[in-house]
Amino acid sequence: MKKATPDFRQSPTIDQVSVEERVARFNTRSIKKQSKLQGLKLALNMIDLTTLEGKDTPGKVKQMCYKAMHPCDSLGGIPTVAAVCVYPTHVKTAKDALKGSNVKVASVATAFPSGNSTLEIKLLDTKFAVDNGADEIDMVISRGEFLSGNYNFVFDEIAAIKEACGKARLKVILETGELSTLDNVRRASDIAMYAGADFIKTSTGKIQPAATMPVTLVMLQAIKDYYYKTGIMIGMKPAGGISTSKNALQYLVMVSETLGSKWMTNEWFRFGASSLANDIILQLEKEAKGVYYSKDYISVD
Amino acid sequence: MAKKEEPKLDLMGNWAYAPAPEDSKHIHLNKKYDLFIGGKFVKPTKGKYFDTISPSTEQKLAEVAEADEKDVDLAVKAARNAYDKTWKKMPAKERAKYIFRIARMIQERSRELAVIESMNGGKPIRESRDIDVPLAANHFFYYAGWADKLEYAFPGRNPQSLGVAGQIIPWNFPLLMAAWKIAPALATGNTVVLKPAETTPLTALKLAEIIQESGLPDGVVNIITGFGKTGAAIVNHPNVNKVAFTGSTDVGKLIQKSIAGTDKKITLELGGKAANIVFDDAPIDQAVEGIVNGIFFNQGHVCCAGSRLFVQEGIADELIRKLKDRMDTLIVGDPMDKNTDVGAINSKEQLDKINHYIKLGNNEGAEIFQSNCSMPKKGYFCKPTLFLHASQSHRIVQEEIFGPVLAVQTFRTIEEVIEKANNIPYGLSAGVWTDKGSKIFNMTGKLRAGVIWANTYNKFDPTSPFGGYKESGFGREGGLHGLMPYLKF
Numbered sequence: 001m002k003k004a005t006p007d008f009r010q011s012p013t014i015d016q017v018s019v020e021e022r023v024a025r026f027n028t029r030s031i032k033k034q035s036k037l038q039g040l041k042l043a044l045n046m047i048d049l050t051t052l053e054g055k056d057t058p059g060k061v062k063q064m065c066y067k068a069m070h071p072c073d074s075l076g077g078i079p080t081v082a083a084v085c086v087y088p089t090h091v092k093t094a095k096d097a098l099k100g101s102n103v104k105v106a107s108v109a110t111a112f113p114s115g116n117s118t119l120e121i122k123l124l125d126t127k128f129a130v131d132n133g134a135d136e137i138d139m140v141i142s143r144g145e146f147l148s149g150n151y152n153f154v155f156d157e158i159a160a161i162k163e164a165c166g167k168a169r170l171k172v173i174l175e176t177g178e179l180s181t182l183d184n185v186r187r188a189s190d191i192a193m194y195a196g197a198d199f200i201k202t203s204t205g206k207i208q209p210a211a212t213m214p215v216t217l218v219m220l221q222a223i224k225d226y227y228y229k230t231g232i233m234i235g236m237k238p239a240g241g242i243s244t245s246k247n248a249l250q251y252l253v254m255v256s257e258t259l260g261s262k263w264m265t266n267e268w269f270r271f272g273a274s275s276l277a278n279d280i281i282l283q284l285e286k287e288a289k290g291v292y293y294s295k296d297y298i299s300v301d
Numbered sequence: 302m303a304k305k306e307e308p309k310l311d312l313m314g315n316w317a318y319a320p321a322p323e324d325s326k327h328i329h330l331n332k333k334y335d336l337f338i339g340g341k342f343v344k345p346t347k348g349k350y351f352d353t354i355s356p357s358t359e360q361k362l363a364e365v366a367e368a369d370e371k372d373v374d375l376a377v378k379a380a381r382n383a384y385d386k387t388w389k390k391m392p393a394k395e396r397a398k399y400i401f402r403i404a405r406m407i408q409e410r411s412r413e414l415a416v417i418e419s420m421n422g423g424k425p426i427r428e429s430r431d432i433d434v435p436l437a438a439n440h441f442f443y444y445a446g447w448a449d450k451l452e453y454a455f456p457g458r459n460p461q462s463l464g465v466a467g468q469i470i471p472w473n474f475p476l477l478m479a480a481w482k483i484a485p486a487l488a489t490g491n492t493v494v495l496k497p498a499e500t501t502p503l504t505a506l507k508l509a510e511i512i513q514e515s516g517l518p519d520g521v522v523n524i525i526t527g528f529g530k531t532g533a534a535i536v537n538h539p540n541v542n543k544v545a546f547t548g549s550t551d552v553g554k555l556i557q558k559s560i561a562g563t564d565k566k567i568t569l570e571l572g573g574k575a576a577n578i579v580f581d582d583a584p585i586d587q588a589v590e591g592i593v594n595g596i597f598f599n600q601g602h603v604c605c606a607g608s609r610l611f612v613q614e615g616i617a618d619e620l621i622r623k624l625k626d627r628m629d630t631l632i633v634g635d636p637m638d639k640n641t642d643v644g645a646i647n648s649k650e651q652l653d654k655i656n657h658y659i660k661l662g663n664n665e666g667a668e669i670f671q672s673n674c675s676m677p678k679k680g681y682f683c684k685p686t687l688f689l690h691a692s693q694s695h696r697i698v699q700e701e702i703f704g705p706v707l708a709v710q711t712f713r714t715i716e717e718v719i720e721k722a723n724n725i726p727y728g729l730s731a732g733v734w735t736d737k738g739s740k741i742f743n744m745t746g747k748l749r750a751g752v753i754w755a756n757t758y759n760k761f762d763p764t765s766p767f768g769g770y771k772e773s774g775f776g777r778e779g780g781l782h783g784l785m786p787y788l789k790f
Contacts, residue, residue: 017756030639231307
């Protein structure tokens with residue numbers, strides 16, 4: 001197995017109509033009883049609990065970190081989320097707040113969300129987050145350069161950031177809402193993986209549409225092809241727009257039937273979401289107690 | 302670099318879907334079903350009944366009357382009477398109202414019809430719920446719209462109805478085929494004697510109940526059950542003006558012989574062995590999806606199934622690997638479970654035939670691959686099956702299997718694949734997968750098939766004509782073309 005860099009103009013073509021049909025098939029899977037419970041817990045455990053706002057403060061971040069470790073203590077036997085995702089300036093706060101837990105700290109970097117800055121600044125941004133203790137870096141690609149066809153520029157930039165990450169895992173955000181076609185999504189996925197991404201991620205959450213199932217399916221298939229070619233596993237993170245348990249289960253069905261059980265852990269699959277966790281807790285409470293509780297019973301952080 | 306293991310996926314590994322069976326408690330089935338003649342359910346003259354079973358449980362569902370020649374004669378008389386006294390004279394827009402009403406009643410009872418279709422025929426509830434029943438209703442809606450517009454469909458040609466249509470339908474899409482046959486016949490002003498297949502009569506009998514409830518004048522539609530002999534009696538009845546048959550090529554040939562020398566009009570929709578052709582510039586993952594829909598839809602019991610796969614050599618290995626992965630995610634089992642992808646084989650007889658071909662393929666030296674799925678202990682089931690490295694001379698390539706068995710061949714050039722695709726007695730359908738529009742149009746002109754899908758497969762719509770070339774039959778069903786076989790000009 002070798003990892004020669006391919007010509008990215010030759011990435012496989014994608015037929016949008018068939019992709020949507022396949023997604024519709026995933027969505028007709030009926031997930032009930034034990035498999036629902038198992039799926040909900042897994043989904044909760046895959047969440048990157050996120051706050052990416054201009055008004056973020058250490059107080060807000062600390063409260064969210066507690067929620068990350070204790071999603072709902074009154075319900076026994078539920079897992080923590082996978083990570084919290086914050087701006088670089090809040091990494092230290094989050095790292096301290098999460099001390100002693102398995103919850104990771106992910107930080108957006110590289111002039112998030114537009115990515116419109118110089119490589120020097122992006123590298124500094126990345127190093128700052130890593131030095132403050134970030135376990136994972138969520139970078140954005142330069143969509144303008146990508147859409148002008150400067151694939152080498154995009155590739156080199158990702159490779160440079162990867163180097164700056166050191167031991168931190170690199171998630172590469174394609175911002176698929178700005179890429180316009182599934183052909184472009186596939187091409188950008190290939191570029192990111194060959195350039196050294198550990199994860200590929202759909203969106204910043206700042207652009208609509210954010211994560212969609214068709215886009216995620218195309219990325220999962222790209223991951224599968226890369227795995228068969230190189231033997232290297234790449235993680236996947238749909239982000240933004242996934243707010244219901246039902247939708248999260250549909251994503252899990254898609255992962256299970258496209259990549260299989262190796263990817264069904266938070267090491268290889270994440271949900272970038274803020275409100276999904278509470279909806280899952282609501283559903284888990286319903287499964288445990290038989291009735292739906294008012295949302296006032298579930299903490300908002 | 303340390304030597305890595307070959308990459309291998311563990312699809313559907315650690316997260317099994319709990320059973321999600323569709324409820325069938327609300328279904329009411331009679332113990333015995335009589336013949337629907339002249340608007341009433343009447344006992345067969347000889348008093349003979351036969352069992353109809355569920356192929357997934359092998360349990361008896363009901364007893365169904367067996368019509369003999371006398372019963373057929375009564376049904377044709379009822380249809381003739383209704384034609385002469387009411388249906389022929391009724392203003393077309395009044396006829397349309399009845400057809401619209403039947404369409405709406407199918408929609409209202411769609412859940413019941415879907416459940417019975419899956420119980421009696423073995424197809425997964427996902428398909429009967431999402432495809433068969435909605436399409437059946439759509440056919441009635443579509444042709445109801447044409448009823449009072451026939452002069453616009455064929456301007457200046459004075460279209461006239463024929464009289465009594467004898468219609469014989471197969472077991473693979475029992476309700477849908479009944480709709481394909483009845484809707485255009487009624488819209489064009491004909492009356493009907495319809496015989497469903499002996500293994501799957503229940504939804505047609507439920508349709509008879511709907512028709513009775515709709516107030517359609519007595520005798521306009523008669524539905525009688527029985528075996529091949531009953532069908533032959535319909536075909537040979539001198540008072541039948543039109544024969545429409547969907548089923549096997551062998552029976553189609555018999556029908557054609559027996560009506561020779563009469564002035565009966567005929568439509569035959571027979572077997573197929575469609576080529577599904579994938580070029581190296583195709584969107585591969587989506588082509589794989591189309592291949593799966595092409596051959597494993599309805600357990601492969603589809604006359605237009607894409608049962609011969611042609612893959613351009615450059616992408617063969619990758620495509621086959623992806624196809625095998627995809628097949629591993631197919632759930633074979635209880636048709637009533639909402640997660641089932643591939644249901645039960647329709648009958649013991651058909652399962653034996655499929656298994657015979659699987660044995661044959663092995664003996665012919667093709668490489669077999671069967672998906673890694675669990676199988677129910679009871680009922681008639683068959684694993685989704687591939688035969689790789691098949692040759693044009695293999696019988697599994699030349700003959701219609703009518704099951705979930707796909708023969709895979711590779712090709713090098715466009716000329717080669719066109720020659721091989723056409724080198725078959727059938728010509729019902731074909732599929733072409735490529736990113737290039739010009740290539741699609743080049744292929745569609747040269748493939749001898751009635752229906753050609755490009756970058757998709759097994760798509761049906763009432764507005765689109767369907768039918769074959771060569772031994773796949775003649776005449777078109779669906780669309781404006783589907784009116785013609787029921788009219789004289």
